[in-house]
Amino acid sequence: IPLSRTTRCTCIEISDRPVNPRSLEKxxxxxxxxxxxxxxxxxxxxxxxxxxCLNPDSKNVKNILKAISKERSKRSPRNQREV
Amino acid sequence: IPLSRTTRCTCIEISDRPVNPRSLEKxxxxxxxxxxxxxxxxxxxxxxxxxxCLNPDSKNVKNILKAISKERSKRSPRNQREV
Known part of the structure; x- marks a missing residue:
């Protein structure tokens, strides 16, 4: 009975509250x-x-992805002086 | 002594081999x-x-991100008929 196959999504509900990229650990x-x-x-x-859990299609997620990559390009030239 | 502060990056080396979005678990x-x-x-x-570990600035990563969101929009209308 195919219906008995459990789908195992991690997310039960998807939050609408936007997340600030700076408050993100991962x-x-x-x-x-x-x-x-x-x-x-x-x-x-x-x-x-x-x-x-966030909505993959949301503006918020797109902004987070952008913020993470930007952070990287801003910071990478300074990698040398770590600490 | 500030130099003794360990930086704890997860990645030691960054792979150049491009990753196929389909072979990605997470x-x-x-x-x-x-x-x-x-x-x-x-x-x-x-x-x-x-x-x-992948390079955040690489084309490959950008393509992966695109593929993941696309997949979602393609599949979500069909969510109803799950298995």
């Missing part, structure tokens, strides 16, 4: 797969390690 | 922080769970 992206038919984006917050 | 993005001065992107492979 962002996980899980592509759609046989075990979950939709892509999932899980944000881990710096403050308390709270995990929050 | 993508983690870690923004730059006091413990690591650069943003890090860690790909976990479906096949063997191998983790590989």
């Amino acid at each position: 962002l996980e992206m899980i592509p759609a797969s046989p075990s979950c038919p939709r892509a999932e984006i899980i944000a881990t917050m710096k403050k308390n390690g709270e995990k929050r | 993508l983690e993005m870690i923004p730059a922080s006091p413990s690591c001065p650069r943003a890090e992107i860690i790909a976990t492979m479906k096949k063997n769970g191998e983790k590989r």
Whole structure:
């Protein structure tokens, strides 16, 4: 009975509250797969390690991705003087 | 002595081998922080769970991000008929 196959998405609900890229410890992206038919984006917050699922199509997620890459290009030339 | 402060980046080396978005189990993005001065992107492979660090500025990473969001928009209308 195919219906008995459990789908195992990580996210149960998707948060609408936008996340500030600076308060982000980590962002996980899980592509759609046989075990979950939709892509999932899980944000881990710096403050308390709270995990929050975000909408992959949202402006907020696009901004976060942009912020992370920008941060990188801004900071990389200064990598040398680490610490 | 400030130099004794260890920086704790997750990535030691960054892979140049491009990763196929389809072979990706998960993508983690870690923004730059006091413990690591650069943003890090860690790909976990479906096949063997191998983790590989990618260059956040690479075309490959941009394509992966695009592929993950596209997949979602392509698949979401079909979510209803899950299995």
